[in-house]
Amino acid sequence: MFGGARFFFTETRPYIEGDGVYLREPQMPDYPAWAELRAKSREFLEPWEPRWPRDELERNTFRRRIRYYYRDARQDLGYAFFLFRTSDNALIGGATLSNIRRGVSQTCSLGYWIGAPYARQGNMTRGVRAISWFVFDVLRLHRLEAACLPENKASAALLTRTGFQYEGLARRYLKINGTWQDHWLFALLAEDRQP
Numbered sequence: 590m591f592g593g594a595r596f597f598f599t600e601t602r603p604y605i606e607g608d609g610v611y612l613r614e615p616q617m618p619d620y621p622a623w624a625e626l627r628a629k630s631r632e633f634l635e636p637w638e639p640r641w642p643r644d645e646l647e648r649n650t651f652r653r654r655i656r657y658y659y660r661d662a663r664q665d666l667g668y669a670f671f672l673f674r675t676s677d678n679a680l681i682g683g684a685t686l687s688n689i690r691r692g693v694s695q696t697c698s699l700g701y702w703i704g705a706p707y708a709r710q711g712n713m714t715r716g717v718r719a720i721s722w723f724v725f726d727v728l729r730l731h732r733l734e735a736a737c738l739p740e741n742k743a744s745a746a747l748l749t750r751t752g753f754q755y756e757g758l759a760r761r762y763l764k765i766n767g768t769w770q771d772h773w774l775f776a777l778l779a780e781d782r783q784p
Contacts, residue, residue, distance in 0.1 A: 603668065603727070607719030610712060612670035612684060615658060619671060620651045622680040626704040633705035637741055640767040665689060667697070668728075672716045674707070681707040684720050686728075695731035697724065709743065717751045725779045732779075736762060736772040748775045752782070 605612040615623070624646045627634070635641065644650045661667040667687040674681050682703035689697040699720070703713045724733045735753060737744035749755070753775035761769035 603662075603670075603723070605670070605719045605723050606675075607722075608715045609675050610681075610715045610719065611673050611675055612716060612720060612723075613673070614662065615655055615669055615671050615683070617652065617655060619680060620648055623651065623671070624648075626680055626706075630702075630705040633708065634702055635766055637738060637744070637765065638702065639764060661687075665691075668723075670720065672701075672703070672712065674712065679707075680704075681712050682716065684716055686720070686724065689728070689730070695729070697728070697730055697733060699724075699733055699735040714747055714750055717747065721751065721777060721782075725782065730779070733777045735775045735777075737775070738765065738770055739773050745773060745775075751777070753777045754781070 602614045628646055631641070642650075658667075658669040661669070666689055667685065669685045670683060671680055672682040672684060673679060682701065684699065684701040686697045686699060699717070701713055701717065721733060724730050733753075735748055736759065737748065739745075739758075745755075754777070756774045756776050759772050759774050762772040762774075763770060
């Protein structure tokens with residue numbers, strides 16, 4: 590399930606290669622492509638995400654987001670990645686590892702998004718497989734958690750396809766698009782990996 594992924598650092602920043610995709614930390618030069626893709630995908634993404642602030646797509650907001658991502662990575666609290674298609678280096682989505690807990694937990698949470706033009710083409714499946722390898726083999730965590738709205742059938746199918754197990758329903762778990770909503774909870778454990 591995780592075979593074929595490779596990890597290395599470029600200028601001390603993590604870089605993950607997967608099957609036809611790669612993930613790396615967001616950088617300021619990514620802003621135009623990111624803003625264009627997010628704007629083009631807004632209607633597609635809004636039902637599944639926290640409510641967008643008015644300045645969501647502005648350069649200064651992106652700059653603050655980058656600083657936050659870098660700070661979290663330095664402190665091993667979380668890692669943000671943009672997902673690119675290898676064939677043409679197109680930015681196609683993103684994934685975030687957040688709420689890293691060490692000690693007896695060795696756990697983190699996975700969030701992800703895909704741009705509307707690239708949805709339902711297997712891109713995020715390949716991205717999640719690659720980032721899962723990073724979680725278990727590089728960060729040495731034991732558990733990777735993810736959640737999705739029950740009506741988000743595509744996301745639930747993605748998690749199941751990549752080896753996550755359904756664990757239950759969390760009532761009013763996250764505030765999505767301005768409303769506290771129930772979520773299905775999934776998890777992938779290090780020992781769940783296939784050879």
